[in-house]
Amino acid sequence: MSVIAPEAITDPDVSTETTSGTGLWGLAAQFDSPAAIFEAAKKVRAAGYEWFDCLVPFPVHGLDKAMGVKHTILPVLVFFAGLTGLCLAIFLQVFTNSVEINIWALVPVVGYEFEVSGKPLISTPAFVPVAFELTVLFSSLAAVFLMLLLNKLPCLYHPVLKSPKMKRITDDRFVLVIEAKDPKFTRSTTEQFLQSLDPERIVELED
Amino acid sequence: MTTLPIDHPIDELSDDPRERAPLVLNHHDFSSVTAEILRANEAKRPPTAWYIAFVISFLLMSLLGVLIGYLVLTGVGVWGNNSPAMWGFPIVNFVFWVGIGHAGTLISAILFLFRQKWRTSINRFAEAMTIFAVICAGMFPGIHVGRIWLAYWLFPIPNQMDMWPQFRSPLLWDVFAVGTYFTVSLLFWYVGMIPDLATLRDRATNKVQAIAYGIFAVGWRGSMRHWHRYERAYLLLAALATPLVLSVHSVVSFDFAVAQLPGWHTTIFPPYFVAGAIFSGFAMVLTLAIPARELWGLKNFITMRHIENMCKIVLLTGSMVGYAYGMEFFIAWYSGEVYESFAFINRALGQYAWAYWIMVSCNVICPQLFWFKAIRRNIWVIFIIVLFVNLGMWFERFVIAVTSLTNDFLPSSWGWFEPTWVDVGTFVGSFGLFMTLFLLFIRFLPILAISEIKGVMPEADPHAHGHTDGEAHE
Numbered sequence: 001m002s003v004i005a006p007e008a009i010t011d012p013d014v015s016t017e018t019t020s021g022t023g024l025w026g027l028a029a030q031f032d033s034p035a036a037i038f039e040a041a042k043k044v045r046a047a048g049y050e051w052f053d054c055l056v057p058f059p060v061h062g063l064d065k066a067m068g069v070k071h072t073i074l075p076v077l078v079f080f081a082g083l084t085g086l087c088l089a090i091f092l093q094v095f096t097n098s099v100e101i102n103i104w105a106l107v108p109v110v111g112y113e114f115e116v117s118g119k120p121l122i123s124t125p126a127f128v129p130v131a132f133e134l135t136v137l138f139s140s141l142a143a144v145f146l147m148l149l150l151n152k153l154p155c156l157y158h159p160v161l162k163s164p165k166m167k168r169i170t171d172d173r174f175v176l177v178i179e180a181k182d183p184k185f186t187r188s189t190t191e192q193f194l195q196s197l198d199p200e201r202i203v204e205l206e207d
Numbered sequence: 208m209t210t211l212p213i214d215h216p217i218d219e220l221s222d223d224p225r226e227r228a229p230l231v232l233n234h235h236d237f238s239s240v241t242a243e244i245l246r247a248n249e250a251k252r253p254p255t256a257w258y259i260a261f262v263i264s265f266l267l268m269s270l271l272g273v274l275i276g277y278l279v280l281t282g283v284g285v286w287g288n289n290s291p292a293m294w295g296f297p298i299v300n301f302v303f304w305v306g307i308g309h310a311g312t313l314i315s316a317i318l319f320l321f322r323q324k325w326r327t328s329i330n331r332f333a334e335a336m337t338i339f340a341v342i343c344a345g346m347f348p349g350i351h352v353g354r355i356w357l358a359y360w361l362f363p364i365p366n367q368m369d370m371w372p373q374f375r376s377p378l379l380w381d382v383f384a385v386g387t388y389f390t391v392s393l394l395f396w397y398v399g400m401i402p403d404l405a406t407l408r409d410r411a412t413n414k415v416q417a418i419a420y421g422i423f424a425v426g427w428r429g430s431m432r433h434w435h436r437y438e439r440a441y442l443l444l445a446a447l448a449t450p451l452v453l454s455v456h457s458v459v460s461f462d463f464a465v466a467q468l469p470g471w472h473t474t475i476f477p478p479y480f481v482a483g484a485i486f487s488g489f490a491m492v493l494t495l496a497i498p499a500r501e502l503w504g505l506k507n508f509i510t511m512r513h514i515e516n517m518c519k520i521v522l523l524t525g526s527m528v529g530y531a532y533g534m535e536f537f538i539a540w541y542s543g544e545v546y547e548s549f550a551f552i553n554r555a556l557g558q559y560a561w562a563y564w565i566m567v568s569c570n571v572i573c574p575q576l577f578w579f580k581a582i583r584r585n586i587w588v589i590f591i592i593v594l595f596v597n598l599g600m601w602f603e604r605f606v607i608a609v610t611s612l613t614n615d616f617l618p619s620s621w622g623w624f625e626p627t628w629v630d631v632g633t634f635v636g637s638f639g640l641f642m643t644l645f646l647l648f649i650r651f652l653p654i655l656a657i658s659e660i661k662g663v664m665p666e667a668d669p670h671a672h673g674h675t676d677g678e679a680h681e
Contacts, residue, residue: 038669041431054431057237058402058662060669064435072436078443096363096371110369119375129380129458133387136451140391140444144398147440148425151433155426169429170406172237 025159025207026051026179027190028166029199034060037174040197041066044176047193051182055160055175074150078143085138089131098122159205166203177205219512220584230325230663232507237661241406244655247503248407253650254502261646267639274633275350283353285629292612292624297351298462300634302604303487304344304641305385305459306480308392309452310488311337315395316448319441325516327659328508331403332499332649333492334396339644340491341389343637348381377461384458391451395444398437401427403653456484463607470550470611473538479531483603486524486570489517490596497590499649508655511584518583521596525574528603532571546616554610558623562606569599 031037037054044052045068054063095101097114098121113121148154160166160177169175176199178190194202219228234240247253278285288295311333318326349358361382363372372379404420405427411417427433457477464476493514500509539551554563573595576582583589613622648654661667 034667034669055429056431056434057406057429058658058667059434059438060431060667062669063431067431069432069435072439074436074439075443092363093374097374105365107365109365112369112371114371114373116373116375123375126375129377129454129461130374130383132450132454133380133383133458136447136454137387137390140394140447143440143443143447144394147398147436150436151430153425153427153433155428158426158428160428161426166428167409168238170402170409170427171241 023207024180024187025205026177026185027194028055028160028163028175028177028203028205029194029197030201030203031174031176031199032172034063034174036198037176038063038066040176040199043197044178044193047184049178049182049184051179051185053177053179055166055169055177057170057172057174060174072150074143074146077146078139081142081146082135082139085134085136086131088138089134090127092134093127093130094122159207163203163205166205173200219510220515228510228512229665230328230508230510230512231660232510234507234664235666237664237666240661240664241410241657243507244505244653244657244660245407245410247649247654248651249410249412256502257646257650260642264639264642264646267636268643269639270632271636271640274629274636277629278350278633279355283351285627287624287626287630289622289624291615291620291622292609294608294612295624296626296630296634297347299601299604299608300637301344301347301351302459302608303601304340304347304637306456306484306487306600306604307491308337308340308344308388308488309456309481309484310492311335311340312388312392312395312448312452313485313488314492315399316445316452319445320449324663325513327656327663328505328510328513329492329496329517330659331396331399331656332495332645332654333488334392334399335648335652336491336495336645337392337488338389338396339641339648341385341392342644343641345385345389346637346640377458377465380458381462384455388451388455391444391448395448397423398441398444399656399659400653401425401437402429402658403656405429406657407653453481456480463611468550468611468615469544469546470554470607473535475531475534475538479528479535482524482527482531483570483600486521486528486574487597487600489521489524490593490600493517493521493589493593494597495645497586497593499654503649503654505655508660514586514589515583518577518589521593522574522577525570525577525596529571532567550611550614553614554606557610557614559606559610559613562602563610566599566602566606569595570603573599 029040031040034056037056038060041052041054041063045066052067054060054067056063095103095111099111100113102108102110115121119126155161160169160175166175176194176197178185178194184190191202219232221228231240234243286295286297288297311330314326314333315330318330349355352358352361360370361372361379372382401424404424408417408420408424411420457480460476460480463471464473466472496509496514496517500506536551539547542548554560573592576588576592582592609624613624615621
């Protein structure tokens with residue numbers, strides 16, 4: 001008959017609990033204010049960690065700079081998407097209403113000179129609204145879907161989402177995660193380092 | 208800690224420019240904000256008033272379905288449309304609903320670019336309102352074509368007849384403008400909602416909720432690296448939607464202005480329509496916000512200050528609309544054009560004079576009451592005024608469409624338009640569709656932009672300790 005030692009019973013709210021799992025993915029330090037995580041992020045960056053992230057319920061002003069996040073390429077991509085939309089709109093209107101050519105786009109497609117009430121075949125002012133709308137449409141679709149793509153979303157599985165202790169990230173807690181794959185990461189020193197940042201608690205995240 | 212002591216309580220309605228009105232009342236930590244906003248979603252049962260409203264809306268929506276079925280099986284002859292009034296209720300209702308759909312994107316995009324932080328409490332449901340209004344709007348031209356199985360002729364789709372739409376027609380511009388507007392509004396609404404859907408996912412109490420919200424939250428985990436791109440994408444969307452929102456109602460006005468009828472063929476139409484759209488949109492936002500904040504207990508977030516600000520926008524745009532009415536008359540007289548002059552005198556004194564004067568009293572006179580502070584702060588009076596504005600804006604479109612069509616150049620081709628019961632039923636039914644969607648939205652989706660509201664609280668500033676809390680206010 002073995003008696004379970006009292007210290008073996010894990011309390012979900014006691015810090016630095018160890019969980020046996022498939023493998024350590026990273027260490028998460030939880031803070032309770034934007035100011036605290038802002039200071040912590042600066043120190044983590046200064047300590048030379050690269051594979052770290054801050055998980056916050058709303059964008060904390062200036063935190064991306066403090067973490068050293070590089071400016072996203074998104075606006076450039078969106079510009080080219082808008083340009084594509086513009087060119088496509090001009091092509092569409094000129095092809096269907098102004099010129100007599102046939103093209104092959106999966107099926108044979110016929111364009112023709114569409115004369116209406118004596119207006120010029122290429123009626124530039126009349127083609128502006130559709131050109132504008134398609135520019136906006138393509139840019140907006142690109143802004144949203146490329147943002148998701150660059151963020152690697154939709155993401156069906158993630159160690160942070162797996163942990164039941166991380167549920168308050170989308171509510172009122174601010175979590176700094178250092179991933180185990182960081183070259184500077186070792187289980188004990190990283191934990192000591194995170195402890196020195198004075199978090200509410202430290203949680204191990206398993207893969 | 209997440210709480211900050213506030214030196215002295217600031218009155219939300221203070222007019223002292225040195226004091227910025229707080230945007231969130233009675234909350235100093237983030238968690239209670241989440242809980243209070245999501246109370247309506249997380250409650251076991253919504254209030255009884257919600258059920259009553261839902262049943263009524265659902266019945267009206269069913270009426271709409273039945274009448275559309277009747278229309279499709281019988282033909283557009285069931286409506287009052289005739290020659291010369293080819294455009295009757297369907298176009299009036301289309302313009303009415305599209306106009307309402309303008310406030311949402313105005314609030315989300317233009318006020319965002321102007322850094323108007325008070326928008327955070329109202330943008331989510333204004334955007335939802337936009338989407339539902341554009342759905343109602345898009346339906347009318349769709350069924351107006353009569354043979355709705357040929358509605359695909361509206362789009363440039365390669366077909367066996369080698370037939371293309373005519374790109375010099377404003378009606379086709381409308382297809383692209385409204386289609387783009389709906390898509391962009393939907394994206395804006397959805398992207399804004401992703402972090403809040405993640406909040407709902409993390410707070411879900413059962414498997415069904417967790418999976419449903421989880422799918423739409425696309426695995427959002429609040430990573431600051433994600434937020435960085437997210438904020439950039441949101442800013443880009445706002446910058447794109449700002450000219451878009453101004454273009455859509457301009458294009459709608461081209462439907463009239465590019466035609467050569469007296470009373471329609473004027474250059475004032477695009478700006479005048481845009482002002483009218485914002486005017487009617489804000490009136491509808493207030494019409495929905497006032498009962499919703501009472502019923503859902505959101506007075507700490509949609510404060511009297513928010514209501515007052517919206518009243519001021521209604522006053523401003525209402526005055527612009529009034530100016531446009533006056534200027535139309537002036538130009539008609541100043542041009543010396545016989546038909547144009549007649550069209551306007553006929554509007555004010557002719558067979559539809561009653562509609563014209565309903566329009567003027569509701570749109571020009573009513574909102575002028577908002578000059579008085581006491582009226583801007585009386586919720587009942589505001590509610591009644593905005594109902595009148597909604598009514599007046601519908602009549603504006605009725606007056607524009609019907610008076611010009613029934614009394615154009617030659618008296619021999621003049622006519623008279625009268626709606627049938629199917630016309631009226633379809634219009635009332637469209638309110639059923641609108642309200643059904645809106646009621647489902649306020650029950651199942653986050654009605655306010657939770658993460659944005661947290662972001663404008665004084666506590667959200669990482670440097671808050673050393674400074675006054677000025678920056679985090681309106």
